[in-house]
Amino acid sequence: MMAIIKERIPTPERLIEERLQGFMEVNLGYTFELALQEAQRCLQCNPAPCIQGCPVHIDIPGFIKKLRENKEDPKKAVKEALEVIWACNTLPAITGRVCPQEDQCEAPCVMGKVGEPINIGKLERFVADYAREQGIDEELLQEIIPKIEKKKEKVAIIGAGPAGLTCAAELAKDGYQVTIFEALHKPGGVLVYGIPEFRLPNDTIEKELEKLKKLGVEMKTDYIVGRTVTLDELLENYDAVFIGTGAGTPKLPSLPGINLNGIYSANEFLTRVNLMKAYAFPEYDTPIKIGKKVIVIGAGNTAMDAARTARRLGAEVVIAYRRGKEDITARIEEVEHAKEEGVTFEFFLSPMEFIGDENGRVKAVKFMKMKALEERDSKGKRKIVPTGDTTVLEADTVVIAIGKTTSKLLRMTMAKIEADEYGVIKVDEKLMTNIPGVFAGGDAIRGEATVILAMGDGRKAAKSIKEYLEKKANNT
């Protein structure tokens, strides 16, 4: 028996100076040798608590074992590991990069009790990346595709975010004819317009999308369901529908000065940079305007992404959060990266007013200073109350990253779908809405969640759709 290695094997990262020069991915991932060393640390627990920690229950010790078992033959090792992952998750290159592993699979990891938990996220990412580089995923796909029995039923998927893409992949693997309708010109949802390339490169997403196309999924971009085509029309032409429209509308506080120039919603700010490549203006036509001092309001993943993006565009960046450090909701890795990249944090500041100059451009933000009580709210966070003291911070750009709500367009154009007052779609335990044959998942039913939860919903909905269609076929 080998001695237990308590510390995780670190993944190489790009140098900080180099990171700030552009949008290249920061984490460089494991090599096979490093991945193997990390895999050796796994205790192969049975039952394995990591599996329970994963929202889609990937057989984590299982895929880690495959890596170790075949260490003489990296290709074989990765292929078998990938097979295990694909059983639950078709987009590991994405989840391996963006899941909050520290709160999920890695949280209960037994190794965490004696040292550092296994770096499950980076191992998952390694398997996905290596498979892609070596064409292993392609091989696996070519083995799967001929076995697919084509079915005649057609399913429409609304929205090409992680929920919709996963649902589409699962149904296509079962032989259904799947068409995705996506409002934007590029599929991916938040993965392409929100999450920056330094965390999730666009070509990683594109490669994952190619897999879907190979599985026979048809993708219609520039299609706004509710406008270009109605839900009723989809119901006439498809046997089932999945709604994965996300939570696309930014929340903006109703405070004086919110519409001053220079105040961006995180969605607009990130969309201009990620989807429209405003960082390459004027080579790309979409501009972005950022001054020297940027304040980002909020402390979730979105706030970190906006802050780090602003650093790369050359600004000084302060994150202002109304709660304390311990309540930051972003992934730890992103918070660490943000700090390394020179983003500073101000806690217990709640915005009161945006102050503009004579041209209608923001020049400062007035904040109420908050303090935390011992008492905790329903989410386990300490309650905060105003102290009565205020402070003013200068800024020529402000990015609001305090969350999103479901798309209004959906509520306006699909009134028949039952939703709560915020437009969050109501579903039963099978993820079916009040309309038979119409299912929903991801942020559209959760308000705001995570990539893996959206993918989990996509999978679950695919299963329900299958059952629904089989039942329908048997009844006729």
Added chain:
Amino acid sequence: MYEILEKKEIAAKNVMYKIHAPHIAKKVQPGQFVVVRAFENGERVPLTPVTWNRKEGWITLVVFSRGKTTLRMNMELKEGDKILNIAGPLGNPAPMKRFGKILAIGMITGIVEVYPIAKAWQELGNEVITLHIVPEPMILLREELENAVSRHIVESFPLKEGMGMPEIFKELVTRGQAKVKELIEVEKPDLIFMVGPAGGQKAIFDVVKEYGVPMEVDLHPIMVDGTGMCGACRVTIGGEVKFACVDGPSFDAYEVNWEELIARSGFYTDLEKRAMEDYLAKLAQGGVQ
């Protein structure tokens, strides 16, 4: 991909495109718009279908060479070329009601958006008078409007040597205001509707409000996605923040916070100028074909 079936310059700086887009042609209503991304490195720009044929599956757009993107479209796109992306129809259709007598005003290219709405209103039994406030070389859709509504008026002026944008704008406003005043007094419209640059809309509204005539305006804040996702297009209407792309584009002129809209529309002016200069320099070097 959306094929350009026909392209022609219909007035100075204004190019008409007939584009194959069957699913949009099938759905579009007067008052709605589309978002066009013509090139791989292009911007997403909102434009308005002017005419369409649901059976043949095409729409027409009229594009005014305003800044880099629109100039580039007008310079580089040819008949037979394909436009990468057109999403739509977006926004809410104009309300189709009997208002009575309507004065529908278009400033410069704004008239192309007035056209489908005015035509539909006339067909519904309203008496529609259209007014086009425009420099002479940019007069467009004259015949179409004359055929579509009760009366079409063009308030135009020749462009003089050395007239820059500020002078042209001043002339548009002065003439527009005088003409609108006259029309309100003589015609006593029940509703005024206007499309044009925010500054021009505000100037006309200043006249209209003195008479208290109801006024609707289609607003043109800067947009990115056009689907309610980014919040770029936010405007304050009656003290409330609205997204023009999903709540509009049409709003009650009396409720609009004009100062804010005008300030927001001009936010990128310096960058837009830079992009234009960069593009013109490349053109001069033969950098684009």
